[in-house]
Amino acid sequence: MKTIYxxxxxxxxxxxxxxxxxxxxxxxxxxxxxxxxPSGAGKSTLLRLLDFLEPPTSGVxxxxxxxxxxTKEPGLDIKRKITTVFQEPALLKTTVWKNIxxxxxxxxxxxxxxxxxxxxxxITDLSLWELKDQRADKLSGGEAQRVAVARALxxxxxxxxxxxxxxxxxxxxxxxxxxxxxxxxKRTGKTVLVVTHNIFQAKRLTDxxxxxxxxxxxxxxxxxxxxxxxxxKLTQKFLAGDLLP
Amino acid sequence: MHxxxxxxxxxxxxxxxxxxxxxxxxxxxxxxxxxxxxxxVLIGVPLGTVLGLVDFPGKKIITALLYTGMGLPPVVVGxxxxxxxxxxxxxxxxxxxxxxxxxxxAQTILALPLVTSFVMTSVxxxxxxxxxxxxxxxxxxxxxxxxxxxxxxxxxxxAMAAGYGAVISEVGAVMLVGGNxxxxxxxxxxxxxxxxxxxxxxxALALGIILLLIAFITNMIMMxxxxxxxx
Numbered sequence: 001m002k003t004i005y006x007x008x009x010x011x012x013x014x015x016x017x018x019x020x021x022x023x024x025x026x027x028x029x030x031x032x033x034x035x036x037x038p039s040g041a042g043k044s045t046l047l048r049l050l051d052f053l054e055p056p057t058s059g060v061x062x063x064x065x066x067x068x069x070x071t072k073e074p075g076l077d078i079k080r081k082i083t084t085v086f087q088e089p090a091l092l093k094t095t096v097w098k099n100i101x102x103x104x105x106x107x108x109x110x111x112x113x114x115x116x117x118x119x120x121x122x123i124t125d126l127s128l129w130e131l132k133d134q135r136a137d138k139l140s141g142g143e144a145q146r147v148a149v150a151r152a153l154x155x156x157x158x159x160x161x162x163x164x165x166x167x168x169x170x171x172x173x174x175x176x177x178x179x180x181x182x183x184x185x186k187r188t189g190k191t192v193l194v195v196t197h198n199i200f201q202a203k204r205l206t207d208x209x210x211x212x213x214x215x216x217x218x219x220x221x222x223x224x225x226x227x228x229x230x231x232x233k234l235t236q237k238f239l240a241g242d243l244l245p
Numbered sequence: 246m247h248x249x250x251x252x253x254x255x256x257x258x259x260x261x262x263x264x265x266x267x268x269x270x271x272x273x274x275x276x277x278x279x280x281x282x283x284x285x286v287l288i289g290v291p292l293g294t295v296l297g298l299v300d301f302p303g304k305k306i307i308t309a310l311l312y313t314g315m316g317l318p319p320v321v322v323g324x325x326x327x328x329x330x331x332x333x334x335x336x337x338x339x340x341x342x343x344x345x346x347x348x349x350x351a352q353t354i355l356a357l358p359l360v361t362s363f364v365m366t367s368v369x370x371x372x373x374x375x376x377x378x379x380x381x382x383x384x385x386x387x388x389x390x391x392x393x394x395x396x397x398x399x400x401x402x403x404a405m406a407a408g409y410g411a412v413i414s415e416v417g418a419v420m421l422v423g424g425n426x427x428x429x430x431x432x433x434x435x436x437x438x439x440x441x442x443x444x445x446x447x448x449a450l451a452l453g454i455i456l457l458l459i460a461f462i463t464n465m466i467m468m469x470x471x472x473x474x475x476x
Contacts, residue, residue, distance in 0.1 A: 051381055053377060053380055055383060073394075076383065076385055079383055080383035082381075082382050083382055083383065084378075084381045086374060086377070086378060086381075088374055090374040090377070090394065091375075092371060092375070092392070092395075093396055098417075102382065103382045103383060106382070106383060106384050106388050108384070112372065148378075150380070152382075155383075215440040223334035
């Protein structure tokens with residue numbers, strides 16, 4: 001498989017304290033990768049670095065062969081190929097429709113023809129059609145999260161990061177969002193990285209899974225191998241539901 | 246009490262008859278205050294947005310200066326502008342003293358800290374997660390700035406209303422730098438002062454009613470906007 005991200009000796013410190021230390025990590029094009037780990041493991045930090053929202057303290061992030069580091073960040077054209085759906089959906093104080101079409105607007109892409117149909121299908125698939133003219137700040141948590149997912153998918157990013165998007169939602173909303181994410185990964189060949197602390201969600205969604213603990217990768221394996229035959233004792237403990245030291 | 250009632254009667258008569266002198270004063274007031282507000286918004290909205298978004302060395306000092314600026318004594322501002330534009334001042338050659346331009350400058354100095362501070366506070370209240378999300382969706386710096394201004398629009402409207410209210414009702418600085426010249430620099434507040442001194446209470450009251458009306462309409466517009474935003 002073709003590597004889309006290659007991370008080498010990546011480190012992130014806050015106030016002199018190292019919270020992330022990834023020696024080597026590859027993300028392959030077209031895969032759905034599950035990043036699991038306990039709270040405070042550094043999952044969200046890694047995501048922010050990979051989305052180039054923050055610079056690393058040291059180390060290199062190679063995206064599509066191009067190297068980026070603390071003093072070299074990618075241009076807007078590269079950044080626009082990547083996006084993150086965060087745990088808490090952050091929506092603009094406007095309608096659902098305007099929120100979803102926002103990425104197209106900032107890219108100057110007109111909504112017409114095939115794109116218009118795709119947009120309408122996406123909104124329908126995520127059960128948002130009836131809500132499209134409603135103000136986004138009046139939505140329920142599940143509806144808002146679906147809007148955030150639609151907004152991320154509409155411009156077809158090459159890499160989609162999801163930072164525990166369906167957490168604390170009801171099963172219907174979780175199912176709608178998971179199906180859409182899976183479809184996106186499988187049908188478009190785009191890369192998806194899902195951060196989750198829910199191992200069942202990782203089982204349902206991913207091709208490969210990695211356990212991050214105390215800022216370091218403990219084990220990365222194909223999904224079935226990760227869950228059925230983990231090598232590392234920490235992974236075994238994590239999968240057994242034990243608290244990690 | 247009798248004077249007050251008589252004054253009110255005269256005021257209503259003047260307003261109904263659309264007295265040319267009255268209209269002239271209203272027109273000058275709107276023109277100078279509108280221009281001062283426009284300039285304040287033009288500078289204050291982007292400045293307030295940047296101050297709300299970006300951290301840089303010296304930001305605390307600038308913020309403290311802004312807050313101090315909110316309480317600037319208008320007469321002191323008037324004095325400062327007077328010196329700047331007087332014949333011996335650095336901008337004396339412009340010949341702006343005792344023209345509406347010097348009033349606009351003084352009113353802008355008074356309104357700018359208000360507009361900037363309100364916008365900054367409004368931007369600061371925007372969830373940091375929204376800004377991070379906008380960046381992740383691929384906004385350019387300009388687009389992010391514009392999006393933030395739109396999100397903080399309620400604060401921006403309050404800023405405009407506060408700025409407008411502060412300068413339309415101002416008298417000290419306007420009197421000093423404008424000179425209250427009939428047909429040229431006479432505005433509502435300076436005219437009220439003059440008419441009261443001359444004992445033309447009706448005219449002064451008519452001007453006062455108009456001032457109150459402007460303040461009322463401004464607040465109504467603001468409330469309507471607030472209501473629409475909250476709804």
